[in-house]
Amino acid sequence: MSPGGCSRVGWLYYAAGAYLVLCCPSGCPSKCTCSGSNVDCHGLGLKTVPRGIPRNAERLDLDRNNITRITKMDFAGLKNLRVLHLEDNKVSVIERGAFQDLKQLERLRLNKNKLQVLPELLFQNTLKLTRLSSPVQENQQQTIPASQDVSEALYKLSPLYSPG
Numbered sequence: 001m002s003p004g005g006c007s008r009v010g011w012l013y014y015a016a017g018a019y020l021v022l023c024c025p026s027g028c029p030s031k032c033t034c035s036g037s038n039v040d041c042h043g044l045g046l047k048t049v050p051r052g053i054p055r056n057a058e059r060l061d062l063d064r065n066n067i068t069r070i071t072k073m074d075f076a077g078l079k080n081l082r083v084l085h086l087e088d089n090k091v092s093v094i095e096r097g098a099f100q101d102l103k104q105l106e107r108l109r110l111n112k113n114k115l116q117v118l119p120e121l122l123f124q125n126t127l128k129l130t131r132l133s134s135p136v137q138e139n140q141q142q143t144i145p146a147s148q149d150v151s152e153a154l155y156k157l158s159p160l161y162s163p164g
């Protein structure tokens with residue numbers, strides 16, 4: 001070590017650490033709380049699905065927000081997501097392909113929204129889906145026209161509604 005200073009190795013570690021802090025975000029969306037593979041964004045008044053959800057997320061809680069639309073890009077790349085909570089929002093539109101990357105999805109809460117139509121092939125790639133809160137029974141409308149894909153997905157689920 002040089003007198004009154006850091007060694008070259010020390011500066012290298014310092015520079016590498018500063019680079020990681022400045023260039024690479026923490027991986028947790030603003031206002032949300034992340035712990036391991038869990039991302040908690042419930043009750044924050046969000047109007048859209050936040051950007052920057054970690055790619056390794058397995059559980060995402062977006063309950064009790066003001067989200068009105070689910071786009072095809074909102075969950076793109078979240079290939080490890082197993083649990084998705086969207087309960088008690090204002091979702092009236094889910095774009096076709098919105099869940100296409102969610103091949104590991106096991107549980108989905110969509111109840112207490114304003115859904116009127118579910119797009120065809122919405123659950124095409126969610127072959128592991130075993131729990132779905134009923135968008136038909138608890139959403140604020142009379143009925144949701146179900147495509148064959150949605151009907152088949154609902155038929156396979158047991159139980160149809162599970163609060164877990």
